[in-house]
Amino acid sequence: MKAILVVNARSSSLKFQLFETEPGSRVKRLLKGQLDGIGVRPRLRATNADGAIAMDRMYSPEEVGDLPAAIQVTADWLRGTGNVDLAAIGHRVVHGGPEYSEPILVSPEALDRLARYIPLAPLHQPNNLAPIRTIHELRPELPQVACFDTAFHRGHGPLADHFAIPEELYAEGVRRYGFHGLSYEYIADRLPQVAPELAQGRVIVAHLGSGASMCALAGGRSVESTLGFTALDGLPMGTRPGQIDPGVVLYLLTEKGMDAGAVQRFLYNECGLKGLSGLSNDMRELEASTEPRAAFAIEFFAYRIALNAGMLAAALGGVDGFVFTAGIGENSAMIRARVTARLAWLGAKLAPDANARGETLISSPESQIAIYVLPTDEELMIARHTLAVIGPAAFA
Numbered sequence: 001m002k003a004i005l006v007v008n009a010r011s012s013s014l015k016f017q018l019f020e021t022e023p024g025s026r027v028k029r030l031l032k033g034q035l036d037g038i039g040v041r042p043r044l045r046a047t048n049a050d051g052a053i054a055m056d057r058m059y060s061p062e063e064v065g066d067l068p069a070a071i072q073v074t075a076d077w078l079r080g081t082g083n084v085d086l087a088a089i090g091h092r093v094v095h096g097g098p099e100y101s102e103p104i105l106v107s108p109e110a111l112d113r114l115a116r117y118i119p120l121a122p123l124h125q126p127n128n129l130a131p132i133r134t135i136h137e138l139r140p141e142l143p144q145v146a147c148f149d150t151a152f153h154r155g156h157g158p159l160a161d162h163f164a165i166p167e168e169l170y171a172e173g174v175r176r177y178g179f180h181g182l183s184y185e186y187i188a189d190r191l192p193q194v195a196p197e198l199a200q201g202r203v204i205v206a207h208l209g210s211g212a213s214m215c216a217l218a219g220g221r222s223v224e225s226t227l228g229f230t231a232l233d234g235l236p237m238g239t240r241p242g243q244i245d246p247g248v249v250l251y252l253l254t255e256k257g258m259d260a261g262a263v264q265r266f267l268y269n270e271c272g273l274k275g276l277s278g279l280s281n282d283m284r285e286l287e288a289s290t291e292p293r294a295a296f297a298i299e300f301f302a303y304r305i306a307l308n309a310g311m312l313a314a315a316l317g318g319v320d321g322f323v324f325t326a327g328i329g330e331n332s333a334m335i336r337a338r339v340t341a342r343l344a345w346l347g348a349k350l351a352p353d354a355n356a357r358g359e360t361l362i363s364s365p366e367s368q369i370a371i372y373v374l375p376t377d378e379e380l381m382i383a384r385h386t387l388a389v390i391g392p393a394a395f396a
């Protein structure tokens with residue numbers, strides 16, 4: 001059986017999914033797993049398509065000390081599971097820079113070009129590229145496809161992708177890119193099946209996970225995003241502040257004596273829901289807490305989503321629909337209710353029972369905008385792209 005492996009590599013975890021290629025250029029999920037706790041408490045877990053546990057094993061930090069070791073261990077296990085014949089590997093790569101608006105077959109030259117974008121995504125890009133290099137060394141004949149989180153937004157017009165800074169910086173790549181593009185692309189693909197008329201219209205999609213952003217879709221195309229140059233802008237996130245006056249960064253540097261590395265660690269790891277609540281970056285824990293600071297962080301999150309919805313509504317010239325997705329968007333009826341309440345001025349009205357049950361359509365019949373909950377599937381999007389890039393080789 002020919003299969004496509006999808007890899008999403010982060011600093012301390014390696015997420016992977018295995019898809020069988022099917023006639024008609026379709027893919028079917030076989031396996032889903034992750035190796036987390038790399039270098040600390042490594043644990044490899046995987047489930048089959050029916051949810052049955054296929055693997056659950058701890059390793060010592062010496063056995064899985066870094067990302068290349070994690071790839072090796074995962075690859076060994078996958079090989080041992082039987083008759084999987086890999087046709088290609090699809091990777092999530094956070095930054096495609098100004099150059100890439102489509103997934104690409106990665107060559108050593110392309111890998112070098114992608115490494116140039118490391119300064120644009122210092123915490124994500126190196127981890128995304130490391131497995132590609134490792135696998136290329138082990139299996140140079142195996143096609144590897146890079147799918148970019150920025151690509152879906154590359155059609156943004158100049159008003160959306162500029163900062164008000166001198167043009168030379170824009171020319172060298174200091175632009176508003178937008179991220180979570182694979183998630184938005186999946187939603188844009190899914191919407192015509194769920195709500196064909198709405199898919200032609202003006203839709204705001206809120207991807208609310210540990211990273212969070214919103215995207216304005218006009219007829220299924222991204223026209224504006226709350227994220228910009230890095231994954232720090234826009235909405236508050238689990239541990240990132242979202243939009244912040246650059247003056248605060250200057251204050252940290254000049255008054256608090258922090259150097260650039262300390263500011264970077266602070267902005268990526270210590271802010272957002274975690275910083276604001278002083279308790280946790282996890283929405284489930286905040287919702288379960290009785291602490292006033294947890295309640296404030298939740299209210300702040302909903303408020304900023306609504307503020308950004310106003311901005312995206314202006315970019316679209318009105319709104320026909322709103323979609324919630326990702327961990328919080330798909331699972332937190334409370335956040336959905338609070339955001340919708342703040343969008344009453346746009347004519348949004350919730351159907352509380354449908355929202356509590358997490359149904360697909362959660363707006364009431366009187367609502368002037370249709371509100372949906374759609375689970376995202378970035379890995380499926382990567383598998384589809386990978387299949388499209390390698391073409392018939394997937395079945396040879």
Ligand code: ADP
Nearest residue numbers: 208209210211281282283284326327328331332
């Ligand atoms: P990522 O893929 O970026 O790590 P996810 O899309 O998995 O993030 O989202 C993680 C977030 O979703 C966490 O803040 C988590 O608390 C939240 N979440 C997951 N399930 C629920 C739930 N039932 N209620 C509220 N929040 C939830």
